[in-house]
Amino acid sequence: MMPRFEDVRVGDQLPSQSETLPQDRLIAYAGASGDFNPLHWSQEFAAGVSPTGGVIAHGMLNMGLVSRVVTDWAGGPQHVRSLSASFRAPCPVGSTVTCGAEVVDLDADAHTVTLAVWAELDDGSRVVDRRSSRAVVALD
């Protein structure tokens, strides 16, 4: 059941979602998005340019996982006014990412909710950095 604006409070946490991202998932995302940068599938290429020295996941794949946390809660894409992601830490292939969101602001006039959103690795690495990644959602 989608939330009503009057029931939302600053500090509310959305249900988090975790997913492991093996190489085939990154290749599938390359095909789906059209982003074929070899950084996401070629170890040989990644060894020369990657921040980790290895293949890393697309930032947009992680942004998509974050987006799903928001749309599942809000009741669909039609509620999303904006979505931003700061890709801080690299996400090595094979990582398990946990995506979440927290209400940080409410606009009673516009009936919009601002969420801090994130995707983090098990070691706390900020793949999508909650300090500078936001979603603005309109609720009834």
Next chain:
Amino acid sequence: MLAPPTFAACFTIGRLGDVVADPELGAHWNLVHGSQEYEFHRPIAVGDTLDCTPMVTDIRDRRRMELLTLQIDCVDAASGAPVLTSRAGLIFFPPRPPDAGVDSAAGAEAG
């Protein structure tokens, strides 16, 4: 039927290659996607035809890297009404010799 918000990647990120490969820009593929912002003026729906206009809005140096901001304005092709504003932050690492280690880029933003 509505598209998920980051479906917009298909026509805002996948096409970044066209910009990066433009010889007049003089860029290269030693890059990562540092940040992304989508502002939805209305949801994207099945059947939409969108006209998207990319514009390089900023290029700056940070330490030994270069940061490029690419804004893409997408409008409804029939009405001209704004649908989506996309802002991508790209981080270009410095060119390095083939035998260089990987340490120099450690700690950079990456996505």
